[in-house]
Amino acid sequence: MSHDRGTVNPTLLIDGRALLEPAGGGVFEYARRLTAALKVSGRFDCRVWANAWRAEAAAGIDTLTHVPNKLLHASMRFARRPALSAMASARPAALWMPNAHFAPEEPAVPLVLTVHDLCCDLYPEFFSLKQRVWHRAVDPCALARRAAAVLAVSETTKRDVVERWGVPPERVTVTLEGAPLRAGRRAPADDAAVRSRFKLPERYILHVGALEPRKNHLGLLDAYYQIRPQARFNGLGLVLAGPGGWNNGAILKAIRNSPYRNDIRLLGFVSESDRAALYRQASVFAFPSFYEGFGLPPLEAMDAGVPVVASHAGAVGEVVGDAGILIDPYRPSELADALASVLDSPSLASLYAERGRLRAARFDWTDSAKKTEDAIARVLG
Numbered sequence: 001m002s003h004d005r006g007t008v009n010p011t012l013l014i015d016g017r018a019l020l021e022p023a024g025g026g027v028f029e030y031a032r033r034l035t036a037a038l039k040v041s042g043r044f045d046c047r048v049w050a051n052a053w054r055a056e057a058a059a060g061i062d063t064l065t066h067v068p069n070k071l072l073h074a075s076m077r078f079a080r081r082p083a084l085s086a087m088a089s090a091r092p093a094a095l096w097m098p099n100a101h102f103a104p105e106e107p108a109v110p111l112v113l114t115v116h117d118l119c120c121d122l123y124p125e126f127f128s129l130k131q132r133v134w135h136r137a138v139d140p141c142a143l144a145r146r147a148a149a150v151l152a153v154s155e156t157t158k159r160d161v162v163e164r165w166g167v168p169p170e171r172v173t174v175t176l177e178g179a180p181l182r183a184g185r186r187a188p189a190d191d192a193a194v195r196s197r198f199k200l201p202e203r204y205i206l207h208v209g210a211l212e213p214r215k216n217h218l219g220l221l222d223a224y225y226q227i228r229p230q231a232r233f234n235g236l237g238l239v240l241a242g243p244g245g246w247n248n249g250a251i252l253k254a255i256r257n258s259p260y261r262n263d264i265r266l267l268g269f270v271s272e273s274d275r276a277a278l279y280r281q282a283s284v285f286a287f288p289s290f291y292e293g294f295g296l297p298p299l300e301a302m303d304a305g306v307p308v309v310a311s312h313a314g315a316v317g318e319v320v321g322d323a324g325i326l327i328d329p330y331r332p333s334e335l336a337d338a339l340a341s342v343l344d345s346p347s348l349a350s351l352y353a354e355r356g357r358l359r360a361a362r363f364d365w366t367d368s369a370k371k372t373e374d375a376i377a378r379v380l381g
Helices: 026-041 070-079 129-138 140-146 153-167 188-198 218-228 249-256 273-280 295-304 318-321 332-345 346-360 365-380
Strands: 011-015 043-049 063-065 094-097 110-113 150-151 172-173 205-210 235-240 262-269 284-285 309-313 325-327
Touching: 011 026, 011 150, 026 043, 026 295, 026 365, 094 262, 094 365, 110 140, 129 205, 150 153, 150 365, 153 172, 153 205, 172 365, 188 273, 205 218, 205 273, 205 295, 218 235, 218 249, 218 332, 235 273, 249 262, 249 273, 273 295, 284 295, 284 332, 295 309, 295 346, 309 318, 309 332, 318 325, 325 332, 332 346
Parallel strands: 011 043, 011 094, 043 063, 094 110, 110 150, 150 172, 205 235, 205 284, 235 262, 284 309, 309 325
Antiparallel strands: none
């Protein structure tokens, strides 16, 4: 977007704390991609603040303070200071938080808050005690209620924010996320190296996501065990990519005890380029989560041209639509049948791959940035 040279654009302070967590999954990707798109647009003078006790790499962050995090959070929570704007390099017209975090109220600086999901409220059993205590201390519900505008990453999340938290619907704007990798548009020169480094099987089912109960790895392992003994699936691998998560003991035990453990690859957190290569070479992508506020991995998979089998829970069905096979996450046999149908039929796999590419093209960070900017502009009047 172009602007006259004499125009002074309003200063937007961006809370960049999510940018310091590259293994943070979807929230990190969202914060990074949308911050970059907002800066390119130029509609606002974007200033990014974050805090880290130790001096560390902070690409894209304009002001990095070095206060011990526990001290800073306690002061914000109980003393209601310091205000985020007080730590910024310039007095902002508005504050955008890409994710709920500690932030004292600033009546003179309108808050725009992105809400990704209400999973901790809806499914507390999926979270550790520490995570639940943190959630209660941050109190995203109170943040959303005091915010001048709330950005929801899906219609599902908007409905939850309105119905569960009581935020007026006119204050909630849906800003869908974008297809982050564009993996299918890259030259796969490094695919062979990635295949060799990770010792990938010739054919494999891919899952990307943190290793934790909400992602339903046990259901995926159950489905894999159901189809794996069949002769036509001999050597079929299961590749699990993503950070460690929490409470994953049962998942790790199931993998260790599996008769097919030699064909299961537990990769941990992988870089963006490696993730793109994993998508390009996968036979099918499985995403049977019990709940998601959006679902970036299936969108990445669709964009890369991988047929998707995913849960219909939360916003996943909203993202995938008719471009993949949607299943009940509580029925592993249904997941197994869907995976087998795609693996058995090249024509069906091709159909869903093409549908996925077309659907993924609708999700664009530039469009998300435009809707975000419009919501901020309405707040500023």
